Each structure stands twice: as structure tokens, then as C-alpha cells.
Amino acid sequence: xxxxxxxxxxxxxxxxxxxxxxxxxxxxxxxxxxxxxxxxxxxxxxxxxxxxxxxxxxxxxxxxxxxxxxxxxxxxxxxxxxxxxxxxxxxxxxxxxxxxxxxxxxxxxxxxxxxxx
Amino acid sequence: xxxxxxxxxxxxxxxxxxxxxxxxxxxxxxxxxxxxxxxxxxxxxxxxxxxxxxxxxxxxxxxxxxxxxxxxxxxxxxxxxxxxxxxxxxxxxxxxxxxxxxxxxxxxxxxxxx
Numbered sequence: 001x002x003x004x005x006x007x008x009x010x011x012x013x014x015x016x017x018x019x020x021x022x023x024x025x026x027x028x029x030x031x032x033x034x035x036x037x038x039x040x041x042x043x044x045x046x047x048x049x050x051x052x053x054x055x056x057x058x059x060x061x062x063x064x065x066x067x068x069x070x071x072x073x074x075x076x077x078x079x080x081x082x083x084x085x086x087x088x089x090x091x092x093x094x095x096x097x098x099x100x101x102x103x104x105x106x107x108x109x110x111x112x113x114x115x116x117x
Numbered sequence: 118x119x120x121x122x123x124x125x126x127x128x129x130x131x132x133x134x135x136x137x138x139x140x141x142x143x144x145x146x147x148x149x150x151x152x153x154x155x156x157x158x159x160x161x162x163x164x165x166x167x168x169x170x171x172x173x174x175x176x177x178x179x180x181x182x183x184x185x186x187x188x189x190x191x192x193x194x195x196x197x198x199x200x201x202x203x204x205x206x207x208x209x210x211x212x213x214x215x216x217x218x219x220x221x222x223x224x225x226x227x228x229x230x231x
Contacts, residue, residue, distance in 0.1 A: 045219065
């Protein structure tokens with residue numbers, strides 16, 4: 001069974017450009033999460049989809065970030081226009097409908113390393 | 118306030134020795150879960166061990182054990198008999214009962230020395 005897949009693995013863009021990150025969750029996983037780790041800091045929650053609906057987007061830093069999950073399958077995270085402080089590693093995770101804190105079946109992708117120069 | 122605190126940015130351990138990675142947490146929920154993940158240089162996040170807030174015994178998974186001290190709100194990871202392949206970044210995380218998102222610490226970079 002394929003795990004959570006993220007594309008691209010690395011991206012280097014100039015300030016002001018647009019970048020789109022993609023996450024393919026495990027098939028059948030309704031929950032999809034985006035996280036970000038800025039260098040040297042903790043991994044921070046960005047948002048949570050349940051199927052195609054945004055359940056919680058409280059972690060999105062500003063309106064330059066747009067996440068979509070059309071059809072409840074894969075998700076994209078677009079940064080437009082990118083700024084230097086957006087550099088970091090963006091992780092995607094997916095899981096089946098949750099059991100709250102005891103839900104162990106969260107699987108992470110390998111992350112996309114974004115560098116804005 | 119930080120929900121997960123990892124105070125050790127970097128740690129070194131001799132091969133075959135045991136090492137403890139520290140983690141403290143902050144929550145007002147009665148029901149929560151504590152997790153440790155390993156992130157090798159390849160980037161993926163690998164689940165290691167889980168401790169539930171109502172679990173009375175410390176969790177163990179092979180060479181990994183979680184030293185859970187509820188009153189102190191600490192959930193330290195103990196790796197016994199360290200191996201070279203244990204060199205990686207280690208993240209402590211918490212999930213609260215009322216939510217689905219993880220709260221992560223800043224991570225500890227562990228280097229195992231031959």
C-alpha cells in the first residue's frame with residue numbers, strides 16, 4: 001500500500017513567485033493535515049481537511065497561503081506570492097476518521113523542502 | 118504557550134549505550150496522547166511510540182520506552198542499546214482529546230557515535 005506522497009521533494013523559488021505543493025494521502029483517508037517546520041523551530045499545524053472540507057485552518061499564516069482538496073482526494077497548498085519567511089519543510093499527514101487522541105493511524109509524507117531566495 | 122517543549126537541540130550517545138530524550142507538555146485536557154516520531158535524513162516521519170494519558174504503565178516498543186510522569190507532565194523517550202541507525206531528529210508530539218491536530222516540539226538531533 002502506498003504511503004502519503006508529497007511533490008515536489010524540494011523546491012527553490014524566488015521571492016514573489018508562486019509555488020504549489022501537492023499531497024496524495026493514503027487511499028481512503030478522509031483526514032488530511034498540512035504542517036510546516038521553519039528551520040530550528042517546531043513543526044506547526046497549518047490546516048485540516050475532512051474529505052474536501054476545511055475542518056480547521058487556524059494555523060494558516062496569512063492569505064498568501066491557499067489550500068484545496070477538490071474531490072476529497074489529493075490536496076494542494078499554494079503560496080502566492082512567496083516570501084523569504086515561507087522557507088521550511090511542509091509536511092502532509094493523513095488518517096482515517098479519528099478516534100481522538102488515541103488515533104494512532106496518522107501517516108506522514110516525507111515533506112517538501114521549500115526554499116525562497 | 119508552548120504545548121510541547123524539547124530542551125535538547127542536540128544529543129550525542131555512544132553506540133550500545135542508552136539515551137534519554139526529554140519532553141515536557143502542557144495541556145488542560147484530561148484525555149490526550151503523547152507520541153514520539155523519528156525523522157532520519159531522508160525526511161519521512163516515522164512513528165515510534167505512543168502513550169495515552171490514562172495508560173498506567175509506561176509504553177514500550179522494542180528498544181524504545183516512554184518514561185511517562187503525569188504529575189510532572191513529562192514524556193521522555195528512552196532508547197536502549199543505541200545503534201548507528203538511530204542517528205536522526207526526534208520529535209515529541211501531543212494530540213488532545215478534543216482535537217485532531219498534533220502539537221510538536223522543536224526536535225532533538227541525536228547522533229550515535231561508533
